[in-house]
Structures are given as C-alpha cells and as structure tokens.
Amino acid sequence: MAIITLTTDLGLKDYYVSAVKGSILSQLPDVTIVDISHLIPSFNLQEAAYVLKNSFPNFPEGTVHIIGVNTELSVNTPPVGIELSGHFFIGADNGIFSLMFDKVPDKIVELSIQHDTSNPNFPTRDIFAKAACHLARGGTLELLGSLKSSVNERILFRPVSVGDNLRGTIIYIDSYNNAVTNITKNLLKEAGKGRNFSIRFGSHEIDKLSKTYQDVVEGEILALYNAAGHLEIAMNRGKASQLLNLHMGDTITVAFQ
Amino acid sequence: MAIITLTTDLGLKDYYVSAVKGSILSQLPDVTIVDISHLIPSFNLQEAAYVLKNSFPNFPEGTVHIIGVNTELSVNTPPVGIELSGHFFIGADNGIFSLMFDKVPDKIVELSIQHDTSNPNFPTRDIFAKAACHLARGGTLELLGSLKSSVNERILFRPVSVGDNLRGTIIYIDSYNNAVTNITKNLLKEAGKGRNFSIRFGSHEIDKLSKTYQDVVEGEILALYNAAGHLEIAMNRGKASQLLNLHMGDTITVAFQ
Amino acid sequence: MAIITLTTDLGLKDYYVSAVKGSILSQLPDVTIVDISHLIPSFNLQEAAYVLKNSFPNFPEGTVHIIGVNTELSVNTPPVGIELSGHFFIGADNGIFSLMFDKVPDKIVELSIQHDTSNPNFPTRDIFAKAACHLARGGTLELLGSLKSSVNERILFRPVSVGDNLRGTIIYIDSYNNAVTNITKNLLKEAGKGRNFSIRFGSHEIDKLSKTYQDVVEGEILALYNAAGHLEIAMNRGKASQLLNLHMGDTITVAFQ
Numbered sequence: 001m002a003i004i005t006l007t008t009d010l011g012l013k014d015y016y017v018s019a020v021k022g023s024i025l026s027q028l029p030d031v032t033i034v035d036i037s038h039l040i041p042s043f044n045l046q047e048a049a050y051v052l053k054n055s056f057p058n059f060p061e062g063t064v065h066i067i068g069v070n071t072e073l074s075v076n077t078p079p080v081g082i083e084l085s086g087h088f089f090i091g092a093d094n095g096i097f098s099l100m101f102d103k104v105p106d107k108i109v110e111l112s113i114q115h116d117t118s119n120p121n122f123p124t125r126d127i128f129a130k131a132a133c134h135l136a137r138g139g140t141l142e143l144l145g146s147l148k149s150s151v152n153e154r155i156l157f158r159p160v161s162v163g164d165n166l167r168g169t170i171i172y173i174d175s176y177n178n179a180v181t182n183i184t185k186n187l188l189k190e191a192g193k194g195r196n197f198s199i200r201f202g203s204h205e206i207d208k209l210s211k212t213y214q215d216v217v218e219g220e221i222l223a224l225y226n227a228a229g230h231l232e233i234a235m236n237r238g239k240a241s242q243l244l245n246l247h248m249g250d251t252i253t254v255a256f257q
Numbered sequence: 258m259a260i261i262t263l264t265t266d267l268g269l270k271d272y273y274v275s276a277v278k279g280s281i282l283s284q285l286p287d288v289t290i291v292d293i294s295h296l297i298p299s300f301n302l303q304e305a306a307y308v309l310k311n312s313f314p315n316f317p318e319g320t321v322h323i324i325g326v327n328t329e330l331s332v333n334t335p336p337v338g339i340e341l342s343g344h345f346f347i348g349a350d351n352g353i354f355s356l357m358f359d360k361v362p363d364k365i366v367e368l369s370i371q372h373d374t375s376n377p378n379f380p381t382r383d384i385f386a387k388a389a390c391h392l393a394r395g396g397t398l399e400l401l402g403s404l405k406s407s408v409n410e411r412i413l414f415r416p417v418s419v420g421d422n423l424r425g426t427i428i429y430i431d432s433y434n435n436a437v438t439n440i441t442k443n444l445l446k447e448a449g450k451g452r453n454f455s456i457r458f459g460s461h462e463i464d465k466l467s468k469t470y471q472d473v474v475e476g477e478i479l480a481l482y483n484a485a486g487h488l489e490i491a492m493n494r495g496k497a498s499q500l501l502n503l504h505m506g507d508t509i510t511v512a513f514q
Numbered sequence: 515m516a517i518i519t520l521t522t523d524l525g526l527k528d529y530y531v532s533a534v535k536g537s538i539l540s541q542l543p544d545v546t547i548v549d550i551s552h553l554i555p556s557f558n559l560q561e562a563a564y565v566l567k568n569s570f571p572n573f574p575e576g577t578v579h580i581i582g583v584n585t586e587l588s589v590n591t592p593p594v595g596i597e598l599s600g601h602f603f604i605g606a607d608n609g610i611f612s613l614m615f616d617k618v619p620d621k622i623v624e625l626s627i628q629h630d631t632s633n634p635n636f637p638t639r640d641i642f643a644k645a646a647c648h649l650a651r652g653g654t655l656e657l658l659g660s661l662k663s664s665v666n667e668r669i670l671f672r673p674v675s676v677g678d679n680l681r682g683t684i685i686y687i688d689s690y691n692n693a694v695t696n697i698t699k700n701l702l703k704e705a706g707k708g709r710n711f712s713i714r715f716g717s718h719e720i721d722k723l724s725k726t727y728q729d730v731v732e733g734e735i736l737a738l739y740n741a742a743g744h745l746e747i748a749m750n751r752g753k754a755s756q757l758l759n760l761h762m763g764d765t766i767t768v769a770f771q
Binding site for chain 3: 001003005012032034035036037038039040050051052054055056057058059060063174175176211212213214224225226227228229237
Binding site: 280382 | 515517519526546548549550551552553554564565566568569570571572573574577688689690725726727728738739740741742743751
C-alpha cells in the first residue's frame with residue numbers, strides 16, 4: 001500500500017488534520033497515512049526540518065511526505081514537489097527544503113494544481129493532498145507542473161571553528177528535555193582529528209562522551225551522539241534542558257586539547 | 258476499505274481510544290480508522306459539533322463517524338444512528354446532532370444493540386463501535402433499531418440583528434489562537450446586502466476583510482472567512498485570542514454602514 | 515491484516531514514534547499500526563502497565579504489542595518476546611511484564627536480534643520493531659531467541675487488609691481527573707463477603723457505590739467500578755483528582771461494617 005506522511009503545525013485538537021486525511025482517503029482509499037508530527041511549533045521551519053529529516057529515511061522508497069508548515073503560497077513561495085533518494089516531498093518552497101537536505105534534490109517541480117481560489121487558506125488539504133495522491137498512485141512529478149533547478153535557501157546557523165574550539169547551538173529540545181545541538185558526529189570527528197575534547201555550556205563541562213543514557217548514574221549530566229547522529233546534552237532519567245536551563249539557540253562549545 | 262472516524266473527549270494519554278480501536282479491529286479487520294480529534298474539551302458538545310461538522314464532508318460517502326462525547330445513555334438520551342448526505346453518524350442523542358446539522362437527517366434510528374449491562378460506562382466501545390462496524394460492513398441502519406423522526410434539539414446561540422449591526426459570538430478557538438465566530442460568510446452576505454461594514458470587539462475595530470492571513474503585516478490583527486466559511490479574528494503569525502484577550506462566548510459585532 | 519500496537523513514552527512532538535512506524539512499514543507494508551499511548555510519563559512502568567493491561571484484551575488474538583518504555587537493554591534487562599492469551603508482547607524485561615500480567619506467560623523468549631551496535635539508543639525502532647514484524651508475519655517466537663522460564667519481578671503495592679479495612683492506593687489518574695485505585699471489583703467482593711462498606715480518603719467518605727457517573731448530581735463525588743474493573747473516585751462532570759487534591763499513591767480505605 002502507498003504511504004503518505006504528514007508533518008504539520010496543525011495541532012491535534014482541531015479538525016484540520018482529519019480534513020487532510022479525509023481528502024486523501026476520498027482520492028485514494030487504499031493508502032496508509034502516517035503522522036510524523038502535528039505538534040511542530042507554529043511556523044517553525046527549523047524544527048519541522050529536524051523532525052522530518054530524521055524520520056523520512058525510516059520509510060520505504062516511494063513514500064510521499066507532505067509538509068504543512070508555513071504553507072502560505074505566493075510567487076516567491078510556490079507549492080513544489082521534490083524527489084530525493086527515492087522519496088517524494090510536497091510543500092511550500094519557503095526554505096524548508098534547504099534546511100532539510102544536505103544534497104541537491106534529484107528533481108524539483110513547481111506545482112500547477114487546480115483549486116478553488118475563493119478559499120485559499122488550506123493548501124495542505126486543497127493542493128498538497130492532491131499532489132501527494134497523484135504521486136502515491138504512481139504518477140510522475142513532471143505531470144504536476146514545470147521543472148525548476150533549485151529551491152529557496154534559508155540560512156541555518158552552522159557550527160563554527162574558533163581556534164581550538166567548535167561552537168554549535170541547541171537546535172531542538174525533545175519531549176524528554178534532551179537538548180540536541182547542530183554538531184553532528186561527522187563534523188566533530190572531522191574537526192577533532194582524533195584529539196580529546198570537553199563539552200562546555202553555561203558553567204558546565206563534560207569531558208567524556210557517553211554511548212548510552214545509562215552510562216552515568218541516574219540524575220547525572222551526559223553528552224552523547226543521539227539516534228540522529230547529533231551531539232546531545234542529556235541527563236540519565238532526568239530533564240536536562242529544564243534542570244540545566246538550556247534553551248533553543250544556546251551555545252555549546254567543544255574544546256579540543 | 259471502509260472508514261470509521263472517531264471524535265471524542267477521551268484524551269490521548271489513557272487506554273480508552275485504543276480500546277475502541279481494538280474493539281473495531283476485532284470485529285472488522287479491514288477498516289481504516291481515522292482520528293478526528295480526541296481533545297474535545299470534556300463534555301463540550303458545541304466544540305465537538307464544530308469540529309466534526311467541518312471535518313466530515315472531506316471524507317468519502319459511506320464513512321461512519323462515531324461521536325464519543327457525553328455518551329451517557331438514558332431514556333432521554335438514547336444511542337442513535339443517523340444517515341445524512343451519504344454519511345453515517347453514531348452517538349448519544351444528547352443534542353449534538355442538532356448543533357451539527359443544518360438540515361433534517363435523512364434517517365434516524367434508535368439503536369437497540371445488545372451489550373453487557375454490568376459495565377455501562379464505556380458505550381463508545383461497547384455499543385457505538387458495534388453499530389459502526391455493522392454499517393461499515395454495508396449493513397443497514399434499519400437493522401440496528403427502530404426509526405424515529407427527530408433528534409433532541411439543543412439551543413445554540415445564533416447571531417442576532419440589532420439595527421444595522423449583526424452580533425455574533427466566539428464559538429471556537431483553534432490551536433493557532435484564531436478566534437472563530439458563529440457568523441458565517443453566507444449569513445454576513447445576506448444580512449449585509451452589499452453594504453460596507455466594520456468588525457468590532459472590545460476596543461478593536463477592523464474595517465477590511467482579508468482574504469488570507471498574510472494580507473496584513475506580521476503581528477497585525479485581521480478578520481477573514483476561514484476554511485470552514487466562518488468569520489474569524491486572527492493575527493498574521495500571532496496568537497490573536499491570547500494577545501487580544503478573546504474568549505469563548507465573547508461578542509463580535511459586524512456594523513454595516 | 516496483522517496488527518502491531520505501540521505503548522511508549524516517546525511523546526507526540528518528536529520524530530521518534532514515526533521512525534518506529536516507518537521502520538515497521540518498511541519491513542511489513544500490509545500492517546495496521548495502532549497507537550495505544552505515547553504519553554506514558556517518562557520511565558513510568560506502572561502507568562504503562564495499567565494502560566496496556568486494559569487495552570490489549572480489546573484487540574484480536576495474534577496482535578503484537580510493542581512496549582517502548584524504559585527500553586535500555588542490559589544483561590539484567592534483555593529484550594524479550596512474550597506470548598500470553600494469544601497475544602504477543604515485545605519489550606525490555608525491566609519488570610513491566612510482572613506488573614501487567616496476573617498469570618505466568620505462556621512463552622518467554624530472550625531476543626537475539628542482530629542490530630547496529632554503534633547506535634544503541636533506539637531499541638524500540640532497531641530491535642523491537644524487527645521482532646514485532648517477524649511475529650506479525652506469522653513467524654514463531656522460538657526463532658527470535660532462546661526460551662526462558664520467567665520475567666523480572668517488580669514489586670507493586672497491593673491493597674492490604676487491616677482489621678475490617680481494606681487499604682489501597684491511587685495508581686492512575688486519567689485525563690478526566692478520575693482517580694483509579696488498585697482495589698479491583700473482585701478483590702473488594704472477596705474481602706467484603708457481602709458486608710456493607712464505606713470508602714474513605716482524606717476527609718471524605720462515600721457510603722454508596724454508583725453504577726454510572728450520572729448516578730449522582732453534577733459536581734458530586736462518587737465511587738464506582740470503572741470499565742477496567744477498578745474502584746475509581748470520580749465526580750459527575752467534574753475533575754475529582756484536581757478538586758479533591760488526590761494524587762498518585764494516596765491511600766483509599768474501604769471500611770467494612
């Protein structure tokens with residue numbers, strides 16, 4: 001069965017998510033719809049990108065991923081369909097694709113889907129769902145509009161090297177209160193060239209990387225590479241971000257010796 | 258595949274919703290179950306009606322919609338099955354159907370489903386799910402009980418005309434903090450007869466209807482017809498109800514010139 | 515279609531739950547995945563056990579239930595697969611199975627699933643999902659590892675008899691603020707031997723068991739056997755635990771006459 005996933009900031013209490021699902025099922029009865037998350041903070045592209053980037057590779061090739069965050073459409077942010085690594089992505093070209101992908105998409109199409117323009121405020125249901133059903137049915141991207149060569153770029157804070165230090169920021173705080181940084185395992189290894197290092201933030205210093213959350217005693221701070229390959233500050237069975245007062249955008253320094 | 262939807266106040270943390278789904282899947286393995294919302298505020302029929310009314314038309318005909326809000330059954334609020342516009346609805350006849358439908362249902366049946374009366378506190382699982390599976394399998398409403406001619410009425414505050422003003426109230430606040438009124442596009446057009454108007458609430462006045470949320474600059478107040486066709490007070494990328502101190506039941510006045 | 519259920523503390527905002535679902539669908543496209551709950555309080559085995567124990571009997575035999583709470587694996591808490599009453603359960607042997615089952619499982623297998631040990635922090639996706647797909651496909655438990663004779667025991671506070679009193683505790687508070695005790699209908703009947711009784715907690719006393727929530731007037735306290743067969747303190751359309759200041763672990767006394 002074809003799979004369509006949904007990543008939105010539509011929330012869980014309103015009728016919005018179910019309207020999208022009803023519309024999909026009306027067009028394609030035999031489809032599996034999977035919620036990635038509907039609790040993306042309103043209009044937060046960075047969090048949407050982190051969530052979907054780490055979720056989509058778990059799905060089989062051919063899966064269609066709808067992104068319903070910042071969906072307002074304009075000449076500068078048209079609806080697009082994208083193919084990358086055998087997956088399809090549908091959303092507004094508001095910069096999210098540049099945040100999500102490390103490489104250039106295999107194909108980008110600006111969608112020219114017909115819809116009722118008297119009610120322009122629900123493109124996730126009225127445009128993206130249509131395009132997704134077409135792709136899930138095995139239709140081609142090319143049929144949905146005209147090819148284009150690039151997506152809108154959005155600048156993302158990347159870790160910077162300052163002397164013997166690598167400075168990153170906290171880009172995501174999960175529901176366990178783990179603080180995820182934008183420093184990946186690959187980046188740290190490349191910058192470190194085998195040197196020892198300690199991790200500093202606020203008045204804290206961690207001089208050993210853990211492999212699992214249980215490598216330290218309960219309630220103790222630790223740093224590890226999380227399942228997404230990012231350096232993460234956590235606490236064994238504790239709420240790191242809350243207890244250590246860590247927030248989105250805070251600086252984390254890896255100091256090499 | 259047959260579709261059964263669920264609109265309840267059962268919440269997301271407990272075992273209740275999954276018990277209903279398990280019961281459905283035990284009776285009808287090949288069914289698609291869709292959550293409309295389980296975060297209806299406890300016992301709030303008006304919100305349940307707004308949510309389901311705007312969701313169900315997105316689903317294909319033949320879909321069965323279970324309503325698990327205020328499900329206590331009594332002689333005065335018996336379980337019923339309803340057919341309207343090709344959709345089926347199952348719930349307690351507690352007044353919700355009069356809040357949800359603008360027209361008389363095509364068919365109303367008082368359900369006489371057998372169930373274990375020693376445990377009467379979970380009719381959504383023990384009665385509604387059974388009836389829904391029967392209908393989803395293609396069974397008839399008539400087989401589930403005896404026809405009746407009307408449902409219980411519940412009085413809903415409707416907008417009133419006072420001189421050159423139309424006075425409505427806020428009936429729903431969504432997860433973006435948009436404040437939805439009970440003034441629909443149709444009603445406003447009918448009452449306005451082409452005249453200009455301004456929208457007043459508290460100390461605020463909006464004298465232009467926007468078409469989309471982005472018609473004003475970020476952080477500015479606006480009014481528009483939302484995707485459900487209701488007049489809505491919003492803020493471009495802001496939390497209108499919170500910042501403007503708008504609450505359920507507050508008065509909104511449309512003043513015609 | 516095979517059914518796999520998920521009971522976790524992964525929350526709803528992150529990518530974690532969808533990663534598990536993507537992994538399952540990559541291995542077994544024709545499966546129905548049902549969320550039991552992802553809002554188990556972090557690391558809370560007792561709540562996870564209460565939720566899944568009351569949910570799973572609603573599903574058809576052959577259903578596979580994944581438990582993603584306290585999933586850290588060690589020599590003392592290995593991954594296991596369990597068969598009981600025709601259902602399968604997959605999780606870490608951290609004591610949850612002793613909290614959940616009143617009888618000895620029909621079969622217990624310690625799983626020896628191959629996985630990437632460089633990333634050990636997501637066993638629900640990397641180990642449990644694999645085992646679940648094998649079972650959902652009709653594979654045998656025995657093929658997944660070696661049989662063992664018992665699971666880890668965790669001590670649970672059970673109600674105690676003190677003179678003519680039965681003393682229990684509050685083990686769960688649901689989203690309606692109903693306070694569920696560990697005193698079951700069977701236990702109370704056995705201890706009571708037909709005597710009358712009153713239920714005492716804090717400065718409150720209830721001397722009559724209700725059958726439904728509406729047996730008392732709105733806003734009044736009541737006690738009843740809930741749909742799970744546990745003695746529960748509730749309030750008709752009110753929030754009992756909040757208004758009566760009831761918390762997990764509080765004592766409830768049944769005083770027989």
